[in-house]
Amino acid sequence: MGIRRRLAVLLLSLVLISVFHGASMGAERIRCASTTSTQNSGLFDYLLPLFQKKTGIRVDVIAVGTGAALQIGKRGDVDVVLVHSKEDELRMLREGWFVNRQTVMYNWFVLVGPPEDPAGVRGVASVVEAFRRIFEKGARFISRGDNSGTHKRELKIWQMAGLSPKGHKWYMEVGQGMAKTLRIASQLGGYTLTDKGTYLALMDHEDLNLSVLLEGDRVLLNEYGVMAVNPDRHPHVRYREAMRFIEWLVSEEAQKAIGSYRDSKGNQLFFPANTEPTQGGMPQIKN
Amino acid sequence: MGFLVDSLRRAVELTLSMDPELVRIVVLSLRVSGTAILLASITGITLGIILYRMHSGPLKRVLVVLVNTSMGLPPVVVGLGLYLILSRSGPLGWLNILYTPTAMVLAQYILATPIVAGIVHSTLASSDPNIRFTAYCLGATEFQATMRQLKEARYAIVGAVVAGLGRIVAEVGAVLIVGGNIAGYTRVMTTAIALEADRGDFILAIALGIILLALALMVNICMYLLQQKAEIR
Incomplete structure (x- = not known):
């Protein structure tokens, strides 16, 4: 019994050591909270290895x-953090939770819905007008309802429509x-607001x-910003590494990589920040 | 239909190919849940015995109800509570274990312990009291009599541990919140399935599902054989 118990204790300590070891390994890694769109579109899988190769810093x-x-x-x-809700980002910068915000990239929200388009929004130029038609018709609308950047934008459009x-x-x-x-x-035949990247990536599979029923309205511009957690508020954060990541994201190299990323069907999902977004989603190079 | 069959075939191929990403996810799952169930067995069995040996009274009744309620703790609630505690702005933030496998072990440990404790307690409570009396008559001490009783109930106790393991290895809510589903670091089978399903990439999701089911099958076959052995005796 004595030996068995000692063995059990030994085994237990080994397991614990292995777990804690796993937790502390790798000093050069930072954590980034981001949105599902950047992950689900595959952009991070493409971008982060480039950053790690250059700097040795791993981004979780x-x-x-x-x-x-x-x-x-x-x-x-x-x-x-790398997110897309500019008003909230600016507010939290003012409140001092984050520092050094940079715009990383753009893409577009689009209004999608059943191809039959029961509310007749296809061809409407203004998304506010389209929302008004959906409202008047009482056509089914599926809202994210999760406080995400997309959800916040949807709420803003309803607000602009006064509905x-x-x-x-x-x-x-x-x-x-x-x-x-x-x-x-799709299943319930409803309209919804989506970022174009996630929509295209999902349609690949x-x-x-x-169908995309409305796109190109300036109101639908979707801007992704990156910012570092304020080290004055949270002294433990890896501020230096976080800044290297931010600086890299807006560097020539990363911007070029973002612009050249394509999904498996060859669609461009994100447009680098150093290009000027125009109607219809095609960017013009800024001088 | 063709899509379903095709996905299934490619998933089986992926499973058999020992794809390194797949292997890493499965190994982490087993490491996290294995550690959690080992720790939960130690405290759970001890807690079950203490509950059983406690004198009847209001305290015991409260504890039994508490343990039995905790057997059905919703994983997302455990995840959320643990997140708030382990967060940098929470009381245990200085431990710096949020978004690590250690936090996932802790979450699963909290989920599994009441299950083991509850089953061990009810097994002992419903076991033949003659075992205990006989042991006393033969001159056993309190401790020896309890050990005897545990030995008689060993298959049920293994069953308790397996039930706990089955719950935590298939759990997604808690590990998603405290682990963060970080690729190559805290991504386990269940969180990977949820993510890949979201991405519309069903092949890896189905492959992991197959492995999860195969594990459950293997564990249950072992259980069945153990019980058979117990009945023969």
Whole structure:
């Protein structure tokens, strides 16, 4: 019994050591809270190895909605955030939770829906007008409902239209990520607002019953920003490494890489920040 | 239909090819859940014995109800609570274990311990009291009598451990929140399945699903054989 117990203790300590060892290994790594769109589109899988090769710093990505990513950063649980809700980002910069915001890239939100288009929004130029038509028709609309960047933009458009869809039977808040929300919209024949990248990436794999009905309105510009957690608020953060990451993201090399990233069908999903986004999603090079 | 069959075939191929990413995810799953169940067995069995040997009274009743309730703890609630505690802005933030495999072990340990404790307690409570009396009559001490009883109930106790393992290895809510599903670091089978399904990349998701099911099958076959052995005796 004595030997057996000693063996058990030994085994246990070995397991514990291995677990804790795994936790502390690798000094040169930072954590980045980001949005599901950057992860699900495959952009990070393409971009981060380039950064690691150049600097030796590994970036661990925690992919959540923009609202959650900002909260995680505010609590000091990551070193850097890459999100897309500019108003919130600027507010949190002012409040002192983050520092050194840089615009990294753009893409576009698009309004998708059933190809039959029951509310007749195809060809409408203004997304605010399209939302108004959906509202008047009482056509089914699937909302992310999860405080993500996309959800915040959708709410802003309803607000611009002076309408409040919440509580209406046709307005469904699903509280899911973008891909699941698109699947639900396809299944239930509803409209939804999506970033074009996630939509295109998902359509590569799946045959969803959705079409892009409206795009190109300036209101639908989707800007991704990166910022570091303020080291004055959270002294433990890896600020120096986080800054290297931010500086790299806006460098010539990374910007070029972002612009040349294509999904498996050859679609361009993100446009680098050093290009000027124009109507229709095609960028013009800024001088 | 063709899509389903094709996905399944490619998933089986991926499973058999020992793809390094797949292997890493499976190994981490086993390491995290294995450590958690080892620790949970130690505290769970001890807790079950203490509960059983406690004198009846209000305290015991409260504890039994607490343990039985905790057997059904929702993993997302455990994940959220642990996140708030382990967060840099939380009381144990200085430990710096959020978004590491250690935090995942802790979450699964919390989920598995009440399951082991609850089953061990109810097994002992419903075991033949004559075992204990006989042991006493033969001059056994309190400790020896309990050990005897545990030995008689050993298959049920193994069953308790397996039930706990089955719950945590298939759990996704808690490890997603405290682990963060970081590629190559805290990504386990369940969180990888959730992510790949979201990405629309079903092949890896199905392959991992097959492995999870195969593991469950293997564990249950072992359980069945153990029980057979117990009945023959």
